[in-house]
Structure formats: C-alpha cells, structure tokens
Amino acid sequence: MDSYTFANEVDKHVGQRIRSRRESLKISQGRLGRQLGVTFSQIQKYEKGSNRVGAGRLYQIAMFLGVTPNYFFEGLEGEQGIEPQNSSTPSSVSPEELKALTDAFSNVDDKDTRASVVALVRSLMGEIEKRSL
Incomplete structure (x- = not known):
C-alpha cells in the first residue's frame, strides 16, 4: 500500500x-x-x-x-x-460515567466555568501522578 x-x-x-x-x-x-x-x-x-x-x-x-x-x-x-x-480512557471509567460527565460539561454555558472544571481535573490528574511516583 x-x-x-x-x-x-x-x-x-x-x-x-x-x-x-x-x-x-x-x-x-x-x-x-x-x-x-x-x-x-x-x-x-x-x-x-x-x-x-x-x-x-x-x-x-x-x-x-x-x-x-x-x-x-x-x-x-x-x-x-x-x-x-x-x-x-482508564479502564475504571465506564462509558456511562463518561457520557454523563460529557453531557454535564457540554451543558455548562459559561466559558470560564468550563475552564475552571478542566483546570480542576488536570490538577487532580497531577496529584494522582505524584502519588504513583
């Protein structure tokens, strides 16, 4: 090919x-x-x-x-x-959880609030990575 x-x-x-x-x-x-x-x-x-x-x-x-x-x-x-x-996605995240999260996030109209949620999730990811070191 x-x-x-x-x-x-x-x-x-x-x-x-x-x-x-x-x-x-x-x-x-x-x-x-x-x-x-x-x-x-x-x-x-x-x-x-x-x-x-x-x-x-x-x-x-x-x-x-x-x-x-x-x-x-x-x-x-x-x-x-x-x-x-x-x-x-991590195997512990079910498709239903991911859909619920996506639906809820996409219904947040305020751009700053969405940015805050993303920042929160990223900070949580960083904490998890620190613990696994």
Whole structure:
C-alpha cells in the first residue's frame, strides 16, 4: 500500500471513529460543528474521510467528545501491522460515567466555568501522578 492510499485509509478510519463517538453521545453534526466553529457539512466531510482533520481540530473534537486524540486511531493497523497499545480512557471509567460527565460539561454555558472544571481535573490528574511516583 503506498503512503497516499494509507493516509486516505487513516482519514476514513478517523472519520468513522468521530462519527461513532458523536452518535454514541447523541450529538448532532450541527452541534459538533457549532462547537468547533465549522458547518455541519464540514463535519460530514471529516466523518467520510474526504477532508483530513488537522491535529488541532482533532484535539478540539476529542475534548468535546470526552476522549483523548488516541481514541480516533484505535483499531487502526499501521503499515507494519503494529496496533496502538494505549486505551483512550482508564479502564475504571465506564462509558456511562463518561457520557454523563460529557453531557454535564457540554451543558455548562459559561466559558470560564468550563475552564475552571478542566483546570480542576488536570490538577487532580497531577496529584494522582505524584502519588504513583
């Protein structure tokens, strides 16, 4: 497989993962588009793999959908047949908990409050990392 064909397959895989995650959270293409400042038709193009998702945009999508950017590459075999090893979320987090958290967070209208919540979660992550050292 040449690198161009492989890149197109990656774009399609990432798009399918975006769609799957978005639909599992019952988020419309329009809502995701509004969150990102793009049209729903742009979201359609991302999901079909006809438009490539840039790294910054993929990060924004991941944060809004409550996953890490790695999530979108899970299940994709590389040219060498190497499967990614990292999971998108800790195994102790259930899909129901993640959905509830994502739904609640996306309903917070105040930008500063959302930023505070993100800062709180990041500080908690730092405390957990310190304890495991």
